[in-house]
Amino acid sequence: MAWYPGATRMELQPESDSQHAIRPTQFIMHSIAAPWDEKRMYEYWRDSTNLESHFGLDYDGSIGQFIGTETRADANYRANERPDGTGAVSIETASNLKHTDAWTPEQMEQLIRLGVWLHQRHGIPLRICRTASDPGFGYHRLHSDWAVSGTDCPGDARVKQFREVVFPGIVARANGNTSPVEEEDMTPEQAKQLTNLDKRVSDLHKVLVPYMGWQYKGKGKVDAWALLNNLSAQITAQTAAIKALAGQLGDDVDTAAVVAAVEKAISDAVVKVSVDVTGPTNS
Missing domain, CATH: 3.40.80.10 (Peptidoglycan recognition protein-like)
Known part of the structure; x- marks a missing residue:
């Protein structure tokens, strides 16, 4: 026991x-x-x-x-x-x-x-x-x-x-976020989405560099750390997209549909993300 x-x-x-x-x-x-x-x-x-x-x-x-x-x-x-x-x-x-x-x-x-x-x-x-x-x-x-x-x-x-x-x-x-949870206007779906985003922040440069490297092909070496200076705008755009999608989420979530909607909503923010709305599924 x-x-x-x-x-x-x-x-x-x-x-x-x-x-x-x-x-x-x-x-x-x-x-x-x-x-x-x-x-x-x-x-x-x-x-x-x-x-x-x-x-x-x-x-x-x-x-x-x-x-x-x-x-x-x-x-x-x-x-x-x-x-x-x-x-x-x-x-x-x-x-x-x-x-x-x-x-x-x-x-x-x-x-x-x-x-x-x-x-x-x-x-x-x-x-x-x-x-x-x-x-x-x-x-x-x-x-x-x-x-x-x-x-x-x-x-x-x-x-x-x-x-x-x-x-x-x-x-x-x-998932390692030890910040206090406050009772505000965040839905459970938003919280799960934002938690997933927090986990990916440290790896976002791996997404940004190849994408931006393709855009700047032939224009000199891409400075990954310079690109990271734009992360604040990227995260803001992703967060806004997730909040806009919160109303679509419920107990029976179509993950593929939500992923597609997220990617479309943040297409102007450059970074493409993959969102797991169900969380870990080990049982």
């Missing part, structure tokens, strides 16, 4: 030893509909129910772990454990009684850190789960197979934060 270094270990017994092993392929986020800290969640799982989540997260960002992530927990209905041995890691997060409030900044930061660890430790791919069994990240109400009779957990405010702040933050951190 695996234990997250950033959590306080509060191991539930006998569940921790008696429940089946799983291979984690998903991370599902919940609101517990109670303003409880991780200690109170542990006591509830221990004393009042035979259900449990792997983690509990308080408003202040403190987190407890009750079950190892390679052992089944029971918060996700059919996603808990599948016939092929895969299953979901679950986290309950403190909320108001109707789970309509937003996550605090401290909660979002911890969700991002834990998401990165789960990606690195278990290989959970950096994408939102496209189906109930698809590996990736999600929230409890995303798929009906994750709740016995359906659920409105988490509320709209947290779903918005998941899509606009938390999931893009996990992707950015996992």
Whole structure:
């Protein structure tokens, strides 16, 4: 079993030893509909129910772990454990009684850190789960197979934060961008696109030099570093194109169509880019 270094270990017994092993392929986020800290969640799982989540997260960002992530927990209905041995890691997060409030900044930061660890430790791919069994990240109400009779957990405010702040933050951190993620007007699709662009900045001169070298053929040696002075304009043009395309993106993205649209939109900016809108697909 695996234990997250950033959590306080509060191991539930006998569940921790008696429940089946799983291979984690998903991370599902919940609101517990109670303003409880991780200690109170542990006591509830221990004393009042035979259900449990792997983690509990308080408003202040403190987190407890009750079950190892390679052992089944029971918060996700059919996603808990599948016939092929895969299953979901679950986290309950403190909320108001109707789970309509937003996550605090401290909660979002911890969700991002834990998401990165789960990606690195278990290989959970950096994408939102496209189906109930698809590996990736999600929230409890995303798929009906994750709740016995359906659920409105988490509320709209947290779903918005998941899509606009938390999931893009996990992707950015996992890809080496340690800048704080702010809750602004950036959609998850824009965040993924911009993360991909950030990764390519250091290699842009490899694209620029052959292209500009062809344009200046016969006019003397091309100075690659001089060309790099124009990167700011190139990035600005690419960013504007991506923002213009954001409205076209959704859960079912036609990658080839988006790539073609990006290349057309930035044709005046010289640099041709290849955009992977789905992120890594290892599972």
